[in-house]
Amino acid sequence: MSMADEEWNGDAVRGWLERRIAASQTDQVRAERAGRDYEDDYDKAAAEEWVCRQAWRHPSTGDQAEFGKYLKSVLDRDEYSRTGVYSERRFEREVKTCLRKLMKMAKANEGFANTSHFQKG
Secondary structure, eight states: OOGGGSOOOHHHHHHHHHHHHHHHHHHHHHHHHHOGGGHHHHHHHHHHHHHHHHHHHSGGGGOHHHHHHHHHHHHTOSOOOOTTOSOHHHHHHHHHHHHHHHHHHHHHTOSTTOOOSSOOO
């Protein structure tokens, strides 16, 4: 039985977000140690951490519809900023990509059971 067949579980969503924060932090360290050729990997991981941390902090994770509205409001912003990224443009593009993925997951109520480090697209 997939989560889509079940009721929305805010605790599972928060758990998934926490695991993605930890995984993205690990990916940032790995990319930073690898050097200049991995700056785009760093920015991608930083974007995922930023999105997941924003979502994790927001109280709407307990309600599927409210969580979707919150993610949409974040996607509608004009700018996203975080210090320490290599390319603001790439960071913003990755933030939007991550937000769209999370919105799709929230709408379908699927994917939050996958807590492995590496996630599909």
